Amino acid sequence: MKVDIILAGVGGQGILSIATVIGSAALSDGLYLKQAEVHGMSQRGGDVQSHMRISSEPIHSDLIPKGCADLIVSLEPMEALRYLPYLSKEGWIITNTVPFKNIPNYPEMSAIEAELGRLPHVIALDVDAIAAEIHSPRSANMVLLGAAASVIDLGEDLLRDGIRRIFARKGEDIVETNLNAFEAGIQFAKKRQ
Amino acid sequence: MADKQLLLGDEAVALGALHAGLSGVYAYPGTPSTEITEYIQAHPLASERAVHTDWTCNEKTAMEGALGMSYAGKRALVCMKHVGMNVCMDAFMGSAMTGANGGLVVTACDDPSMHSSQNEQDSRFLGTFAMMPVFEPSNQQEAYEMTRAAFDYSEENGIPVLMRLTTRMAHSRAVVTPREVRRQNEMHLPEHPRRWVTLPVNARVRNRELIADNVKFEEDACNSPFNRLTDGPDHSLGIVACGIAYNYLMENFPDGCPYPVLKVSQYPFPCRLANELAAMAGKILVLEEGQPLIEKRMRGVFPTKVEVHGRLDGTVVRDGELTPDEVRKALGMEAHPSYPASQVVVPRPPALCQGCGHRDFYTALNNVLKKDYPTAQVFSDIGCYTLGYMAPLNAINTCVEMGASFTMAQGAAYSGVWPAVAVLGDSTFTHSGMTGLLDAVNAKANVVLCISDNLTTGMTGGQDSAGTGRIEAICEGLGVEKEHIRTIVPLPKNYPDMEKVIREEIEYNGVSVIVSRRECIQTLRRHAKK
Structure with a gap:
């Protein structure tokens, strides 16, 4: 088993909470894991990414080679495209469709949508709207993780357990909210297929 | 203590230091080094053992505070980003002359590609400059192990040790299996009191000792468990891989590297092992994160029989961080098929927060x-x-x-x-x-x-x-x-x-x-x- 994931977004959006859940799931399954993060200056509203590698064999590089990522999971549509050279030709993009516009020259959404449309495996969803619909506006990250679950190949139950472990200290309500958001993401991806 | 933990490279150094019997961390924040001190500050063992964890005014006061702790026989860790080394340089150079009493480890986190910095300076040069041993971990488990080894080396040889991390090592997570927790040192004053007064009359003596010690340091590096020469079936090329570059090399050979490889994680540079490598292969590729320190040394000035390739001749990208892709190119291997960069994407530089x-x-x-x-x-x-x-x-x-x-x-x-x-x-x-x-x-x-x-x-x-x-x-x-x-x-x-x-x-x-x-x-x- 081997999966290479690029998590993408804008500094402050919280891509690391997704990474933490996946990491917890992978560790509980006895898998190897490496996860390169961005700390420091870029966190101030710049583009941020995390290279996450999970494998049943020892992993050498902390960075995913170009053309080798199995999926890009992004909280922001343009940020999903930034890491395109890393995506394997058979790889998947799972991205939020809501742009984060903190720069004056943000491209036309139609151009971003057109480029995503040209790729073979894309799941694009408005995670903010879905999270709001189920009254969990602060769990948009888990909606995105749910949509990516079938591609991540760790098994949905392992990821559910990961969510329980990571959010346990915040109380049972928060755990439930995040599990609901995760389910909503899974359902979206299923309906689409 | 066999509980596996998912740790950043920085955190692995921090936990390694705590478990090695640390009495104080002295640091000024700086990316990518900050998480070392923050991890120690938050760790229950630090408060239980009254470990010094307060941030200092700058890297020089940090280095001096730690040197005082070492003088008193206790183990001290200094942490900073690479350019912090410039600020503490006077104290750092002085500490090579005084030597260490309690274990003294100086951790410098370099930032090739300048993710959050103003230059790409390579701290390994400063270890060479100060005639100090340098340890450079290649993965998180090694970072943990090496920190304890660095404290031991420091105490056994009466010399501070420079630990060099780079951004990718500092800010990447992997599973670390910790060892048992060791006791802290009791206070005990130095055995060589004259060394600690660096008047010329003492410093001249000490300088010759340090020069002599460097012969031993190099021999230790040749025998270090962190340095390793492995043979391979194909002798058309020999590879020197320093620190994290070793990972990028191995990433490109999932079934094992066909060429002989010298993995280097402890300096002074193990020249004897390099000569053994050169005897196997007449052509050497040097992979090192940062500036071409080893490559320059191996290349020298006059023509030699051994061909040396690396950053200086353009085989490896001249500046910036290494990646598995850059190393692949340097090995002459074909790139993985991939999509071209998107033409729609524009840069998103960091900015002051709204409301700042x-x-x-x-x-x-x-x-x-x-x-x-x-x-x-x-x-x-x-x-x-x-x-x-x-x-x-x-x-x-x-x-x-x-x-x-x-x-x-x-x-x-x-x-x-x-x-x-x-x-x-x-x-x-x-x-x-x-x-x-x-x-x-x-x-x-x-x-x-x-x-x-x-x-x-x-x-x-x-x-x-x-x-x-x-x-x-x-x-x-x-x-x-x-x-x-x-x-x-x-x-x-x-x-x-x-x-x-x-x-x-x-x-x-x-x-x-x-x-x-x-x-x-x-x-x-x-x-x-x-």
């Missing part, structure tokens, strides 16, 4: 300078507020190194620049601005020195700032006239008042200090949550 006090201060400053003082030059410094350079603020003319704002403004003012305005943050002020302020007072310089005080060390994530609550008192103590120490609150509603103060102090011929104070909105948010 630095923004409001720069806005008021711009309102005054751009309208009425077009000849003004603004000398700024290292911190979040350096982002005032970016559009639309375009508020600063210089940023060089910690503290340079206050002092460069004086040199420029003396040369006829008016108004000469300097802007630095509160933490940078106590790091390296205070001495420059005293210079200004003594010279009666015609400068407006602004301290944009957000009550924290913001850029690195909100660590305690050494002068919080005492900024005006420090300025007054250094001799700035009380009526020219002005405090303003940077908020849009206060722009008229702020601009009035800035104008008045520009028109005053002498040293003015303007303290613009409002808490960092990131730390404010965190405090509100608590």
Whole structure:
């Protein structure tokens, strides 16, 4: 088993909470894991990414080679495209469709949508709207993780357990909210297929 | 203690140090080193054992505090980003001459590709310069193990050890299996008291000892478990892979590297092993993260029979961080099939947060300078507020190194620049601005020195700032006239008042200090949550 994931977004959006859940799931399954993060200056509203590698064999590089990522999971549509050279030709993009516009020259959404449309495996969803619909506006990250679950190949139950472990200290309500958001993401991806 | 933990490279060093019997960490925050100290501060063992964990004013005071702890026989860790080494260099070089009593490990985190830095300097040069051993882990488990080994090496050989990490090692997570926790040292004074007084009469003796010790250090590096020469079936090429470069090499050979490889994680450079490698293969590729230190050394000046390839001849990219892809290219292997870069994507540089006090201060400053003082030059410094350079603020003319704002403004003012305005943050002020302020007072310089005080060390994530609550008192103590120490609150509603103060102090011929104070909105948010 081997999966290479690029998590993408804008500094402050919280891509690391997704990474933490996946990491917890992978560790509980006895898998190897490496996860390169961005700390420091870029966190101030710049583009941020995390290279996450999970494998049943020892992993050498902390960075995913170009053309080798199995999926890009992004909280922001343009940020999903930034890491395109890393995506394997058979790889998947799972991205939020809501742009984060903190720069004056943000491209036309139609151009971003057109480029995503040209790729073979894309799941694009408005995670903010879905999270709001189920009254969990602060769990948009888990909606995105749910949509990516079938591609991540760790098994949905392992990821559910990961969510329980990571959010346990915040109380049972928060755990439930995040599990609901995760389910909503899974359902979206299923309906689409 | 066999509980596996998912740790950043920085955290692996921190846990390794705690488990090795650490008595104090001495550090000034700086990306990518900050998480070492933060991890120790938050660890229960640190409070249980009363480990010193307070942030210091700068890297020099950190290095000196740790040296004092080593003098007293206890184990001390110093942490900083690479450019912090420049600040502590006097103390660092001195510590090679005094040697260590309690284990002393200096961790420098280099930032190739300059993710959050102003240069790419490679700290391994400084270990060589100081004739000190250098340890450079290649993965998180090794970072954990190596930290304890570095403390042991330091105590056994009476020498500080430099640990060198790079951004990718510092900020990547992997599973670490910890070992048992060791006791701290009892206080005990040095066995060689003369070494600690570096008068020429003592230093000359010590210098010869250190030169002699380096022969042993190199032999130790040849026998180190962290350095390894492995043979391979294909002798058309031999590879030297330093630190994390080893991972990028192996990534490209999932079934094992066909070439002989010398993995190097402990310096002085193990020349004997390099000669053994050269006997296997007449062509050598050097893979090292940072500047071409080993490559240059192996290449030398005169032609040799052994071909050496690396960054200097363009086989490996000349600057920037190594990646598995760059290493693949250097090995002459075909790139993996991949998509080209998207033409739609535009850069998204970091920016000052919405609602940040630095923004409001720069806005008021711009309102005054751009309208009425077009000849003004603004000398700024290292911190979040350096982002005032970016559009639309375009508020600063210089940023060089910690503290340079206050002092460069004086040199420029003396040369006829008016108004000469300097802007630095509160933490940078106590790091390296205070001495420059005293210079200004003594010279009666015609400068407006602004301290944009957000009550924290913001850029690195909100660590305690050494002068919080005492900024005006420090300025007054250094001799700035009380009526020219002005405090303003940077908020849009206060722009008229702020601009009035800035104008008045520009028109005053002498040293003015303007303290613009409002808490960092990131730390404010965190405090509100608590």
